[in-house]
Amino acid sequence: MKNMGLRDKIISKCLEIIGNDIKPESVTPLFEQPLLKEHGDLSLPCFTIAKKYRKSPNSIATELASRWTATDLATVNVIGGYLNFKYNPETLIDDTLTEILNKNKEYGASNTGEGKKVLVDYCGVNVGKPMHVGHIRSTILGNSILNILKFCGYKTYGINYLGDTGLHIGKLIYAINTWGDINKIRENPIKHFFDLYVKFHKEEMKNRTITKESELIDNDDTVLTEDIPLVKNAKEIVRKIENNDPEYIKQWQEIIELSNNYFQKLYDLLGIKFDEITGQSQYSNKGKEIALKALEMGRAKTQDGAIVYNLSKYNLPDKIILRSDGSSMYSTQDIGALITRYETHKFDKCIYVTGEEQKLYFQQIFAIIKDLGYDWADRCFHIPFGLLNLPEGKISTREGKVVFLEEVLNRAQELALNIVKEKNPELPDDIKTDVAKKVGIGAIKYMILSIAPEKNITFTWEKALNLENNSGPYIQYSYARANSILRKKSINEYRWLTKDLLDQETVTLIKDLSNFPFTVRLAEHNLNPQVIAEFVNNTCMDFNYFYDKCRVIGSEQEKSRLILVKSFCIVISNAMNLLGIDLPEKM
Incomplete structure (x- = not known):
């Protein structure tokens, strides 16, 4: 032991x-x-x-x-x-500090996942559309889950599975060809694509008797009760792309390139890296093969020309897996992608991080995989999360009710820069800018991760950019505060007197630090970074109480307390790395 x-x-x-x-x-x-x-x-x-x-x-x-x-x-x-x-407080003190200082960046890590490979599918934005605040939850949550699994010894593989095909692409290309402005595309392509997509939706609604958003299916497999010419034209474009029509293939590829350039800027700003960025379109043919195979096996049937998988024995609704015109859909591509992923990676787990509204969908997809005889279907998991709404209601790209992610991230940095200038005016400008980026982006990430995934979030500027209390900046300030102590007084050797650390405030903080490995295991077991965020906040609260009550530099217990402060910095750094949040040395 x-x-x-x-x-x-x-x-x-x-x-x-x-x-x-x-x-x-x-x-x-x-x-x-x-x-x-x-x-x-x-x-x-x-x-x-x-x-x-x-x-x-x-x-x-x-x-x-x-x-x-x-x-x-x-x-x-x-x-x-x-x-x-x-x-026993003496044992607690000696064992905890020894373990933290010896393991340093590995404190809290484990080998529970050794020899196991996990794929995490997250982010998954649609090509041709801007990233809005609703997209950030999957991106930040998925990235943190990857960090936690890697810290626990798993071999991880992160996938950004882009929506690069489907009816929204047909609608966008139709809108570009009908109302597009080449100058606006050159100036700000994604913004113009967004405006055109909204215009298409408005024109579509003018010609529909169905007016409720919930009754319209934009990208999935439900057959519309009415199919107006505008949408028929968009569907025809999708069909031509799948049949390699050179004119539409060229337009489609240009949209993908412009979108990827735009997405990459935001990924860089967020500090997110993927092992693979791939599009749904790459798996259309594989999915079609599986759909036809299911039909031959008698597991699926034709209905109004579409191929429908029978899921009655799983007590699930039947699922359309190929459209009546022979074109693929989300389910076609997702089935093809999942089978290809197992063939390529032989994963031990494949995790999808998407919204709660897709819970039934993934139950159907996993059931289809299992029913087709793939015994690894039980290794597939869906991690659902609640909606991120606006104060006036649900985010909708079609209706133009969005807050662009780029706007949120830039605004967060601007606000953070103003605070840094006020709190630390003597810092060089380049350091102020760097600190503002860490604080601003950290505030957004922590807001997402500090809330249980299953709960809905209503986005407001006040909540996103709160720089006090249970927030990213509060954690960062606590860390910078501890570092300021260590800059003033160096530690020559890691030796302490246990009796110097027996006061209540100190023992409470050391108990917190000792709980970090258990917290990591809990986060890994539940695939839930929120427990890490809660741990960090509580630990920082106890550190600040210790800071206020227990003098460090100049006290009789200086040497021992400096080692405790150093241990605190190690643990908070490890924890925030798991959340994907950078820590400034000064603030």
Whole structure:
């Protein structure tokens, strides 16, 4: 147990007491933090163990407590079937600081994913459309999940799966050819594409009897109850692209190139890198082959000319996987892409990070893959997240109700620069600009990651650019504050006196730092970066309380407290790296 942290030592000792009747991997995940701090620092719910031995949870907890002798690690108590551990403060201090300083950038990392490969499909914006604030949630969430998995030893592969085909492309090309302005395209192509797309939608609505947004299907597989000439023309363009019509292929490729140039600027600003950027169109033919195969196998049927997969045995609605005119759709391409990905990567997990509204869709896609006989279908997961709305309602590109992501990121940096100038006017201009970028972008990222993925977010400037309290800038300021101490006084050797660190404020902070490896494991297990964001905020709150109450430089405990400050910086840096947020040394 030499290289273990205190929490792992306690768990290991507890497993020894339980014995070999229950596998360690069945018990280890049960350990948790007590809801009430006065109960202890670590807790083992004994309900699962009680079922094995056919005893009450309380009697199991009491029996384990009677056999606990490692008081140098923790004392124990039993409350309602929970075996609670209260850390020995001296052991906590020495074990935690030793582990942090020895492991440094690897503190909190694990090898739980060693030998396993995980694919993460995230971002996935539509070609020809601007990135708006609604797109950032998948981008930031997916990137953080990748960081966490990599930190836990997985071999990761991030995919940006672009919507480079579909009815929206047909609508856009029709709009360009009908109302487009070449000068505006040269000046600001994505903005003009957006305006043209909105115009198409308005013209479409003038000629429809259906007026509710929910009844219109723009890119998916539901057959419209009415198909007006405007939309028929757009569908014909899509069909011609799939049949390699040279005129439309040239236009389509130009739209893709202009879009990718625009997207890359935003990815660079966000510090996001993908292992693969690919378009849905690359998998159309593969998906069509699978659709025809499903028809031959009797798993699918034809309905009004379209191929429809029967999913009744999975208690799911049937799914159209090929249009009546033979052209592909999202489901066609996604099936083709998923099968190709497994053939290429032999992944252990494939994770899709998309909106909650696609939950049923992915249940259908995974069920189709399983029904076709691919036994790896159970390795595919959908991580859904709630909507990011505007105060006036749902974001809609068709109706022009969006806030451009580029506008948000630039505005965030401008506001952050004003604050940096006010707080630190003596900083050189280039450093001010760099700090403002880290603070502004960090504020947006933290806003996204600090909220549970399943919850909806209503975007407001006030929420996005809040630079106080539970926010990215608050974390960054706490880190810069700690670094200012370390700049004033260097640490010559990592030696401390345990007795110097026994005051309440210090022990509380060290407990926080000791919890980081467990927090990472929890984030990895649940594929949820929010627990990292919550950990960082709580730890910074306790650090700032320590900072206010415990003098560092010039105190009798200076040497020991400097080492604690250094340990705090290491842990916060590791945690914020997982969130993809940069930390300025000065602020």
